[in-house]
Amino acid sequence: MTEDGRPGVEHQIDQWRAWVLRREAITTGDAAELEDNLRGRIADLRAAGLDDDEAFLVAVRRMGNLDDVSREFARAHSERLWKQLVLPPSRPSRADGHWRDLGVLIALAVGAGIAVRWLLVLEDEGRFALNVAFAVLPFLAAYFAWSRRLPARAAGALAVMAAALAVVVNLFPFFADEPGVGLSTTAVLAATHLPVLLWLLLGVAYTGGAWREHARRMDFVRFTGELVVYFTLLALGGGLLTGLLLATFDVVGIDAEPFVQSWLLSFAVPGAFLVAAWLVEAKQSVVENMAPVLTRVFTPLTLGLLVAALVALLAGGPLTAVDRSLLVLMDGILLLVVALLLYAISARDPITAGGPFDWLQLGLVVTALAVDVVALTAMASRIADAGWTANKAAALGLNVVLLVHLVGTGWLLWRFLRAHGTFDAVERWQTRYLVVYAVWAAVVVLVFPPAFSYA
Known part of the structure; x- marks a missing residue:
């Protein structure tokens, strides 16, 4: 300055x-x-x-x-x-380029639909849960590799890592004794953490191989938040149309549900996901941005939810008696808080001075820290009483990762609001910490299954 x-x-x-x-x-x-x-x-x-x-x-x-x-x-x-800046007159828009990109992306969406449909043909819910991320995300990565002109070496490295993950996960003996049955605990953990790991690998393609650049990582965070918004809107609209389709055919005595479940959803869901990604990219030239509005609406609402969650934890009696389902819900809420925090930070102008909304965010972080500490204490108590399981180890590790993230964010926000630091430092902490989430997801996917005997 x-x-x-x-x-x-x-x-x-x-x-x-x-x-x-x-x-x-x-x-x-x-x-x-x-x-x-x-x-x-x-x-x-x-x-x-x-x-x-x-x-x-x-x-x-x-x-x-x-x-x-x-x-x-x-x-x-x-x-x-x-x-x-004294800017020259506007030039023609890039609409033609956007439509070309959409054509490429639709072709990739069809490929993702075929992959999802093939997984469904296997009629194995366990295999589907483990591999559905591999059936969709590589196609989106291919789109970014093409549109960002990702260097061949980087593209090849990403493809090798994704393929190696797919091979390792599918070679794990999750179904060795009873193929076709439900997933074991470690398989469920692998299935839920795989999308996180693959998504962060996708970020390398999104940044054009420039993952080490803070600005590009922050762009990926912003893209992720807006993708969730667009996909949710498309899913709501698609769900309404599907319901109307089923109702219409039902009136004339035709059961369209098998077609919808087996074919329509196989292509519509991954297609909507990839089209939502294209919409986020296409709207970059639009000045208005929904992120500031969304974050200002949902931040106070989420703070209220956190306070209610903290009251529920403290009112539940001794921490050793806290219901396991409540602890799972707390983790879900904390993940929502971190996601909202990342989205809000990505949408903020880093040059402007701190204001009331920044103090509100600090309050959100402090409350989330309190919830995390209480949840960690409850988890540690349960482990001391009943011993370790894969679920308990995964939950404890996730809460520790979240705790460090929230402590760092709270400290840097406090320094910024006290004029002892910059908001750029807050931003950089968020993007650098993404690597920690990737490492933890990799540990759960690759280390937990053999460590807990695939049970």
């Missing part, structure tokens, strides 16, 4: 680079070359007597091949320094 409180030129360049990298037509290499060009222009303008702000503004203005990007950036950050 400069002495008068304005963001320094390095921070401005970071913001500019992050925005440039969100454009699917620009690779990481392109962005690096453009940044070098921008820095050279800034240095020349400084030498000519301009101060940092003026040099940055003029340099960005002269990046003629990025007029569209600069225009969008200025509009989305109109309350900041960027509004001073």
